[in-house]
Amino acid sequence: MATPVARRAGVRAMLDRDEAYDQDPKGEPPISVPRYRRALRAAIDVVPELVTEQGMPRSAVEAEAYSAGVRDALDTVVGVIAQEIEYVGIPDLSAGEPSRTDA
Structure with missing residues (x-):
């Protein structure tokens, strides 16, 4: 591997x-474009393993800190992907925000 x-x-x-x-x-x-899409979907769909699932003996505090660090790292990766593809959040039309096509 x-x-x-x-x-x-x-x-x-x-x-x-x-x-x-x-x-x-x-x-x-x-x-190909479909391969790019599959790769991006795979990256943003990653769900971190819990420390207990990895078989590493840790206290509850250590396990939570480790899991939070892994989640933060994944969130950073997804944030970079979103920034690079110029992701624009879906506007809340009920709040009176213009849609992207109206801007």
Whole structure:
């Protein structure tokens, strides 16, 4: 099984190939749009394992701190994805906010 460092390097290499394809599109793209979508959905759908499920003996305070740290890390990743795709939250139309198409 690949290490996290090797997986990151592999993903970066695929992204580099995909960017190069944009400059010289011949053949099939290295990463298709549906694959991008699957990858993004997989990333944002990650649910962290609880410490108790990992079999690590911890106190309740340590377990909560660990779990909070994992959740924060995942939230940061999702936040970066949202920022990079310029995600705009769904407006609350009941509050009188204009829809994105009205702006």
